[in-house]
Amino acid sequence: xxxxxxxxxxxxxxxxxxxxxxxxxxxxxxxxxxxxxxxxxxxxxxxxxxxxxxxxxxxxxxxxxxxxxxxxxxxxxxxxxxxxxxxxxxxxxxxxxxxxxxxxxxxxxxxxxxxxxxxxxxxxxxxxxxxxxxxxxxxxxxxxxxxxxxxxxxxxxxxxxxxxxxxxxxxxxxxxxxxxxxxxxxxxxxxxxxxxxxxxxxxxxxxxxxxxxxxxxxxxxxxxxxxxxxxxxxxxxxxxxxxxxxxxxxxxxxxxxxxxxxxxxxxxxxxxxxxxxxxxxxxxxxxxxxxxxxxxxxxxxxxxxxxxxxx
Amino acid sequence: xxxxxxxxxxxxxxxxxxxxxxxxxxxxxxxxxxxxxxxxxxxxxxxxxxxxxxxxxxxxxxxxxxxxxxxxxxxxxxxxxxxxxxxxxxxxxxxxxxxxxxxxxxxxxxxxxxxxxxxxxxxxxxxxxxxxxxxxxxxxxxxxxxxxxxxxxxxxxxxxxxxxxxxxxxxxxxxxxxxxxxxxxxxxxxxxxxxxxxxxxxxxxxxxxxxxxxxxxxxxxxxxxxxxxxxxxxxxxxxxxxxxxxxxxxxxxxxxxxxxxxxxxxxxxxxxxxxxxxxxxxxxxxxxxxxxxxxxxxxxxxxxxxxxxxxxxxxxxxxxxxxxxxxxxxxxxxxxxxxxxxxxxxxxxxxxxxxxxxxxxxxxxxxxxxxxxxxxxxxxxxxxxxxxxxxxxxxxxxxxxxxxxxxxxxxxxxxxxxxxxxxxxxxxxxxxxxxxxxxxxxxxxxxxxxxxxxxxxxxxxxxxxxxxxxxxxxxxxxxxxxxxxxxxxxxxxxxxxxxxxxxxxxxxxxxxxx
Numbered sequence: 001x002x003x004x005x006x007x008x009x010x011x012x013x014x015x016x017x018x019x020x021x022x023x024x025x026x027x028x029x030x031x032x033x034x035x036x037x038x039x040x041x042x043x044x045x046x047x048x049x050x051x052x053x054x055x056x057x058x059x060x061x062x063x064x065x066x067x068x069x070x071x072x073x074x075x076x077x078x079x080x081x082x083x084x085x086x087x088x089x090x091x092x093x094x095x096x097x098x099x100x101x102x103x104x105x106x107x108x109x110x111x112x113x114x115x116x117x118x119x120x121x122x123x124x125x126x127x128x129x130x131x132x133x134x135x136x137x138x139x140x141x142x143x144x145x146x147x148x149x150x151x152x153x154x155x156x157x158x159x160x161x162x163x164x165x166x167x168x169x170x171x172x173x174x175x176x177x178x179x180x181x182x183x184x185x186x187x188x189x190x191x192x193x194x195x196x197x198x199x200x201x202x203x204x205x206x207x208x209x210x211x212x213x214x215x216x217x218x219x220x221x222x223x224x225x226x227x228x229x230x231x232x233x234x235x236x237x238x239x240x241x242x243x244x245x246x247x248x249x250x251x252x253x254x255x256x257x258x259x260x261x262x263x264x265x266x267x268x269x270x271x272x273x274x275x276x277x278x279x280x281x282x283x284x285x286x287x288x289x290x291x292x293x294x295x296x297x298x299x300x301x302x303x304x305x306x307x308x309x310x311x
Numbered sequence: 312x313x314x315x316x317x318x319x320x321x322x323x324x325x326x327x328x329x330x331x332x333x334x335x336x337x338x339x340x341x342x343x344x345x346x347x348x349x350x351x352x353x354x355x356x357x358x359x360x361x362x363x364x365x366x367x368x369x370x371x372x373x374x375x376x377x378x379x380x381x382x383x384x385x386x387x388x389x390x391x392x393x394x395x396x397x398x399x400x401x402x403x404x405x406x407x408x409x410x411x412x413x414x415x416x417x418x419x420x421x422x423x424x425x426x427x428x429x430x431x432x433x434x435x436x437x438x439x440x441x442x443x444x445x446x447x448x449x450x451x452x453x454x455x456x457x458x459x460x461x462x463x464x465x466x467x468x469x470x471x472x473x474x475x476x477x478x479x480x481x482x483x484x485x486x487x488x489x490x491x492x493x494x495x496x497x498x499x500x501x502x503x504x505x506x507x508x509x510x511x512x513x514x515x516x517x518x519x520x521x522x523x524x525x526x527x528x529x530x531x532x533x534x535x536x537x538x539x540x541x542x543x544x545x546x547x548x549x550x551x552x553x554x555x556x557x558x559x560x561x562x563x564x565x566x567x568x569x570x571x572x573x574x575x576x577x578x579x580x581x582x583x584x585x586x587x588x589x590x591x592x593x594x595x596x597x598x599x600x601x602x603x604x605x606x607x608x609x610x611x612x613x614x615x616x617x618x619x620x621x622x623x624x625x626x627x628x629x630x631x632x633x634x635x636x637x638x639x640x641x642x643x644x645x646x647x648x649x650x651x652x653x654x655x656x657x658x659x660x661x662x663x664x665x666x667x668x669x670x671x672x673x674x675x676x677x678x679x680x681x682x683x684x685x686x687x688x689x690x691x692x693x694x695x696x697x698x699x700x701x702x703x704x705x706x707x708x709x710x711x712x713x714x715x716x717x718x719x720x721x722x723x724x725x726x727x728x729x730x731x732x733x734x735x736x737x738x739x740x741x742x743x744x745x746x747x748x749x750x751x752x753x754x755x756x757x758x759x760x761x762x763x764x765x766x767x768x769x770x771x772x773x774x775x776x777x778x779x780x781x782x783x784x785x786x787x788x789x790x791x792x793x794x795x796x797x798x799x800x801x802x803x804x805x806x807x808x809x810x811x812x813x814x815x816x817x818x819x820x821x822x823x824x825x
Contacts, residue, residue, distance in 0.1 A: 037703060037706075038356075038358070039435040041745065042734050042743075042745050043438070043743050079499070082350045083351060084351060084353075085498075157549075164554060165550075253544055254544050254546075258516035258517040262543070266347075266516075269702060
C-alpha cells in the first residue's frame with residue numbers, strides 16, 4: 001500500500017509540471033493585461049511601462065517560462081501583482097475555508113443521500129420511492145445559484161434563523177446554508193446511486209440467503225446490501241469532493257464565503273498571473289490527492305481490489 | 312428507521328442550535344458592505360473608489376474633503392498660496408499623531424510623497440504629485456531629492472509647483488497624497504497612518520475592521536468601530552440588510568422601487584446625486600463625421616431610460632460635468648427625435664443606417680441600459696451588436712481604441728470640473744488617461760490648459776462650463792445621465808450621512824442604538 005502511494009505521488013510531479021505549463025501558456029494567449037487592473041482609470045504610458053518592466057512582462061516567453069519554473073522548483077509561487085501578497089500565503093488563508101465547506105457539504109451529501117437511497121430501495125415502487133427519486137431529479141437539475149438565493153431568502157431574510165453570508169466568527173450556523181447549497185447536487189446523485197446499487201445487491205444470492213434466515217428488511221439492506229454497494233458511492237463522492245476542493249465559485253460568491261473559488265475567480269478577472277498559476281496548481285494537487293485517497297479506500301472496502309496492478 | 316430519525320434530529324439540531332446562537336448583532340460597530348475586496352490599502356497603490364473610501368479613513372493628507380465636498384485642512388491647519396499660484400506654505404497641526412503614537416512631522420510628509428514618486432515603489436498614482444517642482448528630475452534619477460519640497464521646521468512644509476495648477480489642493484486630498492509612517496510600509500500591507508481610524512483586522516475576501524485611532528479625540532458614544540464585509544452578490548447584501556446584519560445598504564437599482572414603497576424603510580432612505588456620468592463613448596477616430604455622432608444622440612430617449620431603469624431619479628447628461636460641481640451648466644440637450652437622427656445619418660451618407668458594436672462589461676444594471684440603447688438605435692436604423700466582456704479584456708480593447716462604442720461611467724475623485732473635462736477630452740489623455748472616446752480638438756486642449764491655470768474660482772468655473780459646451784457640440788459620446796444612488800440606513804443608526812464625494816466619509820458622528 002505504502003509503496004503504491006509513493007509511486008502515485010511520484011507521478012504527481014510530471015502531471016503538475018504539465019498543468020503548470022498549460023496554465024502558463026493559456027494565460028500568455030489570453031487577452032487582458034494585469035497592469036491595467038493595477039492602475040485604475042487614469043494613468044499614463046510611463047506608469048504602464050514602469051510596471052511592465054518591474055513585473056518582467058515584456059521579457060520573451062522562454063525567459064518568463066524559465067523564471068517561472070525556477071521559482072516553482074524553489075517552491076515559490078510568487079507574489080500577487082494586484083495585492084502584493086505572496087500567493088502561497090493567500091492560498092493558506094483561504095484553503096481552510098474551502099476545506100471546511102467541502103467537508104460539510106460532503107458529509108451532508110453522504111448522510112442524507114445514503115439515507116434517502118436506502119429508504120427508497122426499501123420502499124421500492126411505493127409513492128415514497130417515486131417522491132424521493134423525483135426529488136433527486138429536481139435536486140440534480142436545480143441550479144446552485146437559485147437554491148442558494150432561495151435558502152437565503154427563506155432562512156435569513158424572512159425567518160431570520162441563519163446568517164446569510166460570510167463565515168462570521170466561525171460558528172456552525174454560518175456553514176449551514178452554503179454547505180446545504182453546495183451539497184445539493186451530490187446528495188441527489190448519491191441517493192440515486194445508493195438506491196440502484198442497493199437494489200442490484202438485493203437480488204444477489206447472499207442477500208436472499210440472509211433474507212431466508214429471517215433478517216428484517218432494513219437490517220438486510222444496510223448491513224449486507226449497502227456495504228457491498230459502497231464502491232460506486234465512493235467513486236461519486238470522491239470526484240465531487242475533489243471538485244469542491246477546487247473551490248465552489250457560485251456557492252462561495254452567493255454566500256460571500258472567503259474560499260479558493262472566489263480567490264481564483266478574482267485572480268482570473270484581474271489577470272493576476274501568479275495568483276492564477278498558484279491556485280490552479282494547488283487545486284490540481286488537491287484533486288490528485290483525493291483521487292489517491294479514493295483508490296486506497298477502494299482496496300479497504302473491497303478486498304478484491306488489488307492496488308499495485310492498477311498503477 | 313433509526314437512520315431517518317437520526318438524520319432528522321441531526322438537521323433540526325443544527326438549525327435550532329444555530330438559530331439560538333444567532334442574533335449577536337448588538338455590536339456597537341457600524342456594519343457596512345463592499346462589493347469587492349480592496350486590492351490594496353496602501354495609499355501609494357490605491358486606485359479605485361472602494362480602496363479610496365477606506366484609505367481616507369485610515370490616512371490623513373495635508374488637506375481633506377468636508378462632507379459637502381469643500382476642501383478643509385487635515386494635517387495642515389492653515390496654508391498660504393503665493394499670488395502666482397506656484398508656492399504653497401502649509402502650517403501643520405502639531406498634535407497630529409500616527410496611530411502607533413508617533414507625532415506627524417513635516418519630514419513624514421516629504422517621505423510619503425517621495426515614496427509615491429520613487430520609480431522603485433512603482434506607484435500607479437505618481438502622476439498625482441508629478442507637478443511638484445523637481446519631481447521629474449527625482450524620478451529620472453537626476454536629483455536625489457525633490458527640489459520643490461522643503462521643511463523649514465518640523466511643522467512647516469513649503470511646496471512649489473513647476474507651473475500654477477488651480478486644482479492642486481484637491482490633488483493633495485487624494486489617496487496618493489495621504490501621509491503614512493513610511494517606516495511601516497511593507498508590500499501588500501496597510502502602513503500606519505494618522506486618520507480617525509486604524510486597521511484592526513483585514514481578512515481578504517471576508518472583512519475589514521477599523522477601530523478608532525487611540526491618539527485622536529472622538530465622541531464618547533460614537534460607534535466603536537467600522538466593519539466592512541465583502542459581499543459580492545447584491546441579493547445577499549440586501550438579505551443581510553433586511554435580516555439586520557448590515558446597517559447601511561446601497562440599494563441595487565432594481566430594488567429601489569420596492570424599498571421606497573416599503574413602510575419599514577421609506578423613512579430611512581438617503582439619496583445622493585452622484586458626481587458621476589454614464590455615457591456611451593463613441594470611437595471618434597472611427598465616427599469622424601459629427602453628424603453621425605449627433606444622430607446617435609438624437610436616437611436615444613434618455614428621459615425614458617431614466618424613468619424606467621433609474622427610478623426616475625437621474626439627471627439627463629447634457630454635458631459631462633455633473634450638477635453640484637462648479638462648471639456644471641444646464642444647457643439644452645440633443646432631443647429624442649428618431650426622424651432627425653435618420654435625416655442626419657442620411658445626410659452623412661448613411662441613408663440605410665449603419666451597424667456598430669457596443670462593448671460593455673457584465674453588470675445587471677449596465678446590461679439593462681445598453682439593451683435599451685440598442686432598441687432605440689434600431690428604431691433609428693442603427694443596428695447595434697452588444698459585445699459583453701469581463702473587465703480586463705474590456706479595458707484592454709477600449710483603451711486600445713479597438714472598439715466602435717462602449718458603455719462606461721466616470722466618477723469624480725475630487726469635486727472639480729477639471730477632474731471630468733481634462734482626463735475625458737484632452738488629446739494627451741487618449742486611451743488609458745481617460746479619453747477613451749479618442750476625442751481630439753486643438754481649441755479644447757488649449758482652453759483646458761488655460762483653465763487649469765486660472766486661480767480665480769469663479770472665472771475657472773465659467774471657463775470649464777464653456778469647454779463642456781464646446782465638447783458637447785462635437786458629441787463625442789452618446790450622453791446618458793448623472794445617476795442618483797439610494798442608501799437604506801438601519802433605524803438603529805443615527806448621524807449617518809452621505810458625503811458629496813467618497814473620500815469625505817468619516818463616520819465619527821455616527822451613533823448606534825443597542
